[in-house]
Amino acid sequence: MNSRHLLLALGLAASVAAACSKREAPSSGTTGTTAAGESAPAAAAKVDPAAAMALYQERCSACHGASGKGDGPGAAALTPKPRNYGDKAWQAQVTDEQIKKAITMGGAAVGKSPIMPASPDLDGKPEVLDALVKVVRKFGS
Secondary structure (H helix, E strand, O other), X not given: OOHHHHHHHHHHHHHHHHHHHOOOOOOOOOOXXXXXXXXXXXXXXXXXXXXXXXXXXXXXXXXXXXXOOOOOOOHHHOOOOOOOOOOHHHHHHOOHHHHHHHHHHOHHHHOOOOOOOOOHHHOOOXXXXXXXXXXHHHHOO
């Protein structure tokens, strides 16, 4: 790879990493009220599947692709290539906890590409992480 291609790849990776790490997660819903009139914790609220997909499209699809095949526009400049979430063998072997760790801590934390940025703003938001795992799992079905 010549220096021009390397600079292009690094620039693209830095742009993706910066964009991914600075975004806020969509709201998981509002705090509700129980039948007794008490406030229900917001963490108990479910994340709308459409909101989870929007978050995936915003943060992940640049590399993993709109349909999770690892073919997003940023993937061309990346080595190794992003994970294809449609891979049945991978889906069978990876746990939800491993997916969550990759999302919150980045690729290097799970032995994958250090170019995959972390989303530490999602740590402590189990409802958002659960919804993103469902998005990833749906690509494999």
